[in-house]
Amino acid sequence: MDIHSEILSLESRMCRSIIGQERVVRSIIICLLCDSNLLLEGMPGLAKTRAIRSLAANLDATFKRIQFTPDLLPADITGSEIYVPDSGSAQDAFQFRQGPVFGNLVLVDEINRAPAKVQSALLEAMEERQITVSGKTYALPRLFMALATQNPVEQEGTYNLPEAQLDRFLMKVLVDYPSAESEKGILDLVRREHRQKYADRKSAEKPAEEERVKLDKEAIYRAWEAIADIHVSEQIKDYIVAVVQASRYPGRHDAQLAEWLAAGGSPRATLGIERAGRAHAWLNGRDYVDASDVQAVAHDVLRHRLVLSFQAAASGVTVEKVIDRILSLVIAG
Incomplete structure (x- = not known):
């Protein structure tokens, strides 16, 4: 395998x-x-x-x-x-x-x-x-x-x-x-x-063969090496940077977005989207990152890095809505 x-x-x-x-x-x-x-x-x-x-x-x-x-x-x-x-x-x-x-x-x-x-x-x-x-x-x-x-x-x-x-x-x-x-x-x-827990000792000592399989740490190290070689084109790099930049300077894209955001993502957010995008692409059997990979991981990577304004909190605007807005405004090249 x-x-x-x-x-x-x-x-x-x-x-x-x-x-x-x-x-x-x-x-x-x-x-x-x-x-x-x-x-x-x-x-x-x-x-x-x-x-x-x-x-x-x-x-x-x-x-x-x-x-x-x-x-x-x-x-x-x-x-x-x-x-x-x-x-x-x-x-x-x-x-x-x-x-x-x-x-x-x-x-x-x-x-x-x-x-x-x-x-x-x-x-x-x-x-x-x-x-x-x-x-x-x-x-x-x-x-x-x-x-x-x-x-x-x-x-x-x-x-x-x-x-x-x-x-x-x-x-x-x-x-x-x-x-x-x-x-x-x-x-x-x-x-x-619960049935297995309360069963007699003989049945409890017979776990399924598949459940006993444990992935070795060396396999994880090899996966790291493979993911490090996943190709990221210049267009996708520009797209990732544009998404994070939009969180920092929302006024360049949309006045409403500017009212919602008090602070945007750091360069760690840019690095995180690129790294998670490579892993997502690899899991899906591709040796390159496309815009769908960026969009798939953007919410989880940005969710805790964006600071919403008081106006957004008072209006019931969630960080999910803000990220959705950013992704709708920034188009992949």
Whole structure:
């Protein structure tokens, strides 16, 4: 099986355990292929954590979970130096103990429940793939992906994420309610899982052969190399830049758009659309990026990077509507 087929098989296995959230699964796969971080936002019970666990269950990689709470400390994430009285020398008296951030897939659950001091502990890890403790720098694994979740409705005991941290997520994906048909499928899936859980030991030790298949990290590295070679024409580069420029200087395109936007996307948004567009094209079996790839990933890449004006908020204008407006005004060359 070639690497492209292996990745599509991974996606298919995830979709079978996350019914009705195919779009969310595709976004998770794209972020994995882009060697980037992902933020999932949705109401409780919409399988945000389950989706991330499903990815971990199908990858031969180290999975770590951090439950963010108001009393969490930065050292609880990064690790810290501890005193070892029985060490052989004074130089080794303080030894570093790794925190949960030293994993391949790191689930940051309810990321907005910790104050900014704790959230900032992830900044260096997310961007530079390293952490610094007591003046010493420690590299994170080659495959490192922070997958964060947050609840959009609960405000008590939560803290807004700093813009600098939001910008380090390649995508912000909104998890919506499943359809009636999908929800019926969820009932059947969970019932089957409960039956297996409560079955006798013999049946519990006989998982399906396909469920035991785990994708090796080397396959992910090969996919990174293949996606790096995806062709992006000058016209598509111009289109990506024009989309992001329209978010910064909306008055050049539309007076109403200018009223809606207070701040646009940074160059990270441009890089993110191009990188996610290459991964999207590769997943669809093409060796080049076209305008449909840009449009497919634009919402997830721009959603958390645009700042709406007070007028937009007062008028009930959503960021989705703003991005739709930008894409309708900027035409691919």
